[in-house]
Amino acid sequence: MNLRTRKMKGNAMIILVALAFVIIMIPLMSMLYMIAIRGIGAISLEFLTSLPTPPGEPGGGVGNAIQGSLMLVATASAISIPISIMAAVYISEYRGKLSSAIELITDVLSGTPSIVAGVFIYVLIIPRTGFSALAGSLALSVLMIPTVTIASYESLKAVPNHIREAAIALGVPKWKTSLFVVLRSAMIGIGTGVILGIARISGETAPLLFTALGNMYWNEGLLQPTSALPLLIYNYATSPYRSWQAQAWGAAFILLVIVLLLNIGVRIVARKR
């Protein structure tokens, strides 16, 4: 093969790759464009801070959905992060008899459709307590735990073994080595995993449908049904009312910005490495 045909082949490949890139970017950019164009118009201070109004009435906002989303995500994180990190430490550092089982379960769970998580909590908890923010958080935890566990496990595995040996050889007990040396060394990776986990659950709708249910008022506690941005978007977007549909675009825009910020956060954290 001579130089010319090789060059031509190379150029052809570059064109193909560029084409693939454009094909991927078209839907993404058009989605972002559409949400931004339709959503930005709805954004105002009132929109961010006030309660929804009944259909047809002007004004109103999604303040309670933002509050609810924050509450759900915070509670789910409070449940998931410690469990996930401890599980990851167990699999990576202790390699006990259960560790391969945990690894397998985590892998299966991470592939679970989110609606299944919702149904699971719905069946398990709702009959006893009724719809609540807590139930919603639990459903989100079912989704978050595998994500954070896998990310934490991977970053613990990436801690070089000589770091563990250095601590052990100083006469530091194993558990202290795991918590104060290995875990600390893996913190950046774990932090990245946590943010990705949060980003994932903040957009989830399906598990909340059966658990948090939704609410038109300010959320008053973990044991009450609560609203959330994805829920609100789902309800408003499927409603026949124009004003609600417009507000759904606004809420979608807010959600998009939050997820985008979280992803940027991941990049900043990861760059520190």
Next chain:
Amino acid sequence: MSSEIEIEDLNAWFGEKHVLKDVSMEMEKNRITAIIGPSGCGKTTLIRCINRMHETVPEARVEGRILLNELDVYQEDPVSIRSRIGMVFQRPNPFPTMSVSENAVAGLKLRGTRDRSVLAEKAKEVLMAVGLWDEVRNELNKPGTSLSGGQQQRLCIARALAVEPEVILMDEPCSALDPVSTMRIEDLIYRLRENYTIIIVTHNMQQAARISDRTAFLYMGELIEYGPTKRLFEKPENELTERYISGRFG
């Protein structure tokens, strides 16, 4: 305080692989014992048995006795044994998340010392002991990994000293360093001999000849010859030893 080590009929395995075979030897107090031998001869395993690091590897197994001042190491709590028998590794491995001074006293801190003035004082003491204080006194808060390779290794030696061990094991401590850093570490090791019993594994026969008092030659898991360094390098008794140290192996 420094202690002597006595090894009796030590056998060690990795799974099915028998890596140390009936090794018996004594390491004298306040002396430097060098362990030499070709790669895979079991020299690193030998010292890792002494501070019970060998058993931290899955499938690893040990039989036989190791006495630290007549105290059977294998009857004691490994954590406390490891604080009495320090170790320095092949590659400098300061904790990447800790500063220079935190690294120096990491052992103490992780083992429960909280008093900041005690820790700061100890950090200075051990950094001085390894000749690093003047070089890093203005960089105590920088990450330990920001130092040069030779400095990192001295930091690791300081870290081992801070726990106040009686014996220090060194696993090819200079193999990742340049010649000048190597010489500094060798001088340091020689000075440490006054207060510690030192056992050093080395690939570098000239290094063993330069700094050690006694040298052991290990081959395929067996202790072939052990004696005063000068004697071993001038007139080895065993043909294998002779061939190995004069570079006519295999």
Next chain:
Amino acid sequence: MGSREKFDEELREIYRMLMEMGDIAVSSISSAMEAVEKLDEEKAKVALQNNQKSFELMRGIEDKCTELLMLQAPVAGDLRRIITAMKVSIDLNRIVRYAKNISTLALDMVKEREGHFKKLVGLKGMKKTTIEMIEKAMKALFEKDKSLALEVYEEEKDVDALYEQIFRELITYMVEDNRKITRGVRYLLAGRYLERIADHACNIAEGAIYVATGERISPE
């Protein structure tokens, strides 16, 4: 060629040179003594020429050994062979110089135009034994034979005894007849040089034992 093979090659070359020095030493002694016995000027000159050759070989060995020590950091048997090669080359060079001294004595005697006033039985005996000692010591060195090297020490006692004998005999001659003093002193010096040569042969034997076993024999 690997560096170890080069090292072995160099070490072999050093010992080849050492063997050549040994041959030169032996032939120097025998021609010097023949010059004395037969008052032969030509033979005396052979030993004089050997001196320069021996010196050059010694320097060559020194250079090669220095290079090996510097570049290869030899240990164990290698180290012992190199150290010993340097020392033995110095001994052999000394021996050649003593042979040269004997040749000078022969030349002086030739100039005196006088025959021997006695048969040189004792000196002949000393020559024979010293040559044998050098040959044995060199053989012991090459064959790493300790017992052969120890024989050299035994023979040194014979040389000493012969020298003692010559000494007393010549004193008697010189006391009886003071015209014999000049020649008598020359015989005595030749004996003295041979006795020194035997001493150096013992040093070579000592080196042979060191190469063979690493032991250092102390001279008695």
